[in-house]
Amino acid sequence: MTLAASVAAQLKDPSLFTERCYVDGAWTGAEGGATFAVDNPATGAIIGHVPDCGAQETDAAIAAAGRAFQSWRKTTAGERAALLERWYALMMEHADDLARIMTLEQGKPLAEAKGEIAYGASFVKWFAEEARRVYGETIPAATADGRIIVQKQPVGVVAAITPWNFPNAMITRKAAPALAAGCTIVIKPAEATPFSALALAVLAERAGIPKGVINILTGRPAEIGGALTKSPTVRKLTFTGSTRVGKILMAQCAETVKKVGLELGGNAPFLIFDDADLDAAVAGVMASKFRNGGQTCVCANRIFVQDGIYDAFADRLAAAVGKLKVGDGLTEGTTIGPMINKAAIDKIQSHVDDATARGASVVSGGKVGEGLFYPPTVLTGTTTDMRIAHEETFGPVAPLFRFTEEAEVIAKANDTPFGLASYLFTRDISRAFRVAEALEFGMVGVNSGSVSTTTAPFGGIKESGLGREGSHHGIEEFLEMKTLHLGGI
Numbered sequence: 495m496t497l498a499a500s501v502a503a504q505l506k507d508p509s510l511f512t513e514r515c516y517v518d519g520a521w522t523g524a525e526g527g528a529t530f531a532v533d534n535p536a537t538g539a540i541i542g543h544v545p546d547c548g549a550q551e552t553d554a555a556i557a558a559a560g561r562a563f564q565s566w567r568k569t570t571a572g573e574r575a576a577l578l579e580r581w582y583a584l585m586m587e588h589a590d591d592l593a594r595i596m597t598l599e600q601g602k603p604l605a606e607a608k609g610e611i612a613y614g615a616s617f618v619k620w621f622a623e624e625a626r627r628v629y630g631e632t633i634p635a636a637t638a639d640g641r642i643i644v645q646k647q648p649v650g651v652v653a654a655i656t657p658w659n660f661p662n663a664m665i666t667r668k669a670a671p672a673l674a675a676g677c678t679i680v681i682k683p684a685e686a687t688p689f690s691a692l693a694l695a696v697l698a699e700r701a702g703i704p705k706g707v708i709n710i711l712t713g714r715p716a717e718i719g720g721a722l723t724k725s726p727t728v729r730k731l732t733f734t735g736s737t738r739v740g741k742i743l744m745a746q747c748a749e750t751v752k753k754v755g756l757e758l759g760g761n762a763p764f765l766i767f768d769d770a771d772l773d774a775a776v777a778g779v780m781a782s783k784f785r786n787g788g789q790t791c792v793c794a795n796r797i798f799v800q801d802g803i804y805d806a807f808a809d810r811l812a813a814a815v816g817k818l819k820v821g822d823g824l825t826e827g828t829t830i831g832p833m834i835n836k837a838a839i840d841k842i843q844s845h846v847d848d849a850t851a852r853g854a855s856v857v858s859g860g861k862v863g864e865g866l867f868y869p870p871t872v873l874t875g876t877t878t879d880m881r882i883a884h885e886e887t888f889g890p891v892a893p894l895f896r897f898t899e900e901a902e903v904i905a906k907a908n909d910t911p912f913g914l915a916s917y918l919f920t921r922d923i924s925r926a927f928r929v930a931e932a933l934e935f936g937m938v939g940v941n942s943g944s945v946s947t948t949t950a951p952f953g954g955i956k957e958s959g960l961g962r963e964g965s966h967h968g969i970e971e972f973l974e975m976k977t978l979h980l981g982g983i
């Protein structure tokens with residue numbers, strides 16, 4: 495049995511697992527047949543190969559998206575909504591298989607993967623509905639015989655580059671509003687998680703989305719990114735990933751003045767005041783810090799705990815962390831899967847080593863495990879001179895910083911070039927508003943460890959990005975305003 499056949503055999507619908515790219519409605523390979531391998535981070539086993547595409551294949555995909563745009567832009571909102579609704583229904587119908595593919599290539603526990611499929615699909619349903627609500631505007635004119643009308647039009651061909659931590663939802667959160675707005679799209683998923691992306695293309699084709707409207711290419715990131723950003727046909731780049739790569743892409747987009755949407759790194763502070771409900775705060779940290787093994791851009795990275803409850807909070811958090819179960823995401827009961835790769839493990843360990851060398855104590859975990867598994871870790875006595883205070887750890891490590899004053903913790907929380915998510919726990923309503931309004935972040939969880947939901951704008955300020963995804967604002971990112979000035983009426 496080939497590798498691919500053995501993965502496909504685990505699925506109810508084996509055709510969802512494909513090792514081909516999807517361009518112009520055809521299942522294609524790279525020039526010369528080059529491929530690269532994708533492995534399962536839980537076992538190290540190769541699960542399949544995908545085409546190793548570069549600039550040439552990207553140019554072909556852009557051309558296909560450009561041709562498809564000419565007819566897709568003329569479809570009615572109702573027609574686009576119906577196709578997106580069908581895509582959504584197929585995602586939900588095949589949620590088990592999509593989740594299994596995700597766990598195999600990304601590692602997250604199967605229950606979490608299923609949660610992501612539902613979350614990812616929810617953007618497709620939401621934007622199917624929003625397609626019908628792209629309203630224009632009329633504006634009083636300066637002359638009696640004048641009229642001013644603002645129309646909304648799709649921006650054109652969109653390029654999307656997505657990360658491995660949410661292999662499904664980071665694609666749907668971009669593709670669904672793009673398609674709903676009347677744009678066509680070329681998507682480059684992360685090298686670690688192409689199969690989740692390609693499975694979405696299988697379902698898009700099955701839903702009847704016309705050829706060229708969605709194109710998915712796997713391959714060499716810098717070369718594909720270079721071709722996408724250079725092309726004058728591509729009018730918008732939407733990217734989720736590291737701040738480092740986001741800056742490169744933004745600079746490359748300057749040449750053709752593309753619209754850019756960037757969801758970049760974070761360094762989320764999590765503030766817990768003396769008057770907080772401690773159990774709720776522990777639950778909040780568990781949700782924010784340990785989801786996806788700590789590999790999300792909204793994960794609490796710096797947990798600031800007020801002096802009066804510091805020790806009690808550390809004990810309760812360590813007890814909760816002790817109940818987490820590290821293992822293969824396909825094993826029943828696993829709550830933390832493997833990290834994505836060796837580099838991730840090395841970075842986590844270097845943060846822990848740096849913190850302990852500078853005086854932090856390891857309450858639980860702290861030492862690298864077998865393979866790509868890292869034990870959930872709680873550190874006490876962490877201070878802001880440590881690397882862990884300034885860099886995103888992207889792993890299951892919870893550093894607890896002690897503070898005494900509200901003003902002091904606000905200043906520390908804001909002392910970062912990043913501005914994505916932040917959290918605060920207090921039972922004082924005035925403090926909740928005061929602190930939330932002082933935090934320089936795009937999102938604030940107040941007595942909540944979760945800031946991601948379909949209906950609310952998601953995004954950051956400062957070096958965490960540009961633009962917002964999800965919510966009714968999400969579709970605006972894929973629309974241009976056109977102003978009609980009428981005279982002689």
Ligand code: ADP
Nearest residue numbers: 655656657683684685715716719734735736739
């Ligand atoms: P992470 O640290 O989460 O892997 P990256 O920013 O490296 O974040 O990756 C996010 C996405 O950006 C992936 O799809 C990756 O392949 C892509 N990428 C990485 N480098 C480049 C580049 N130079 N140009 C375009 N895309 C890139």
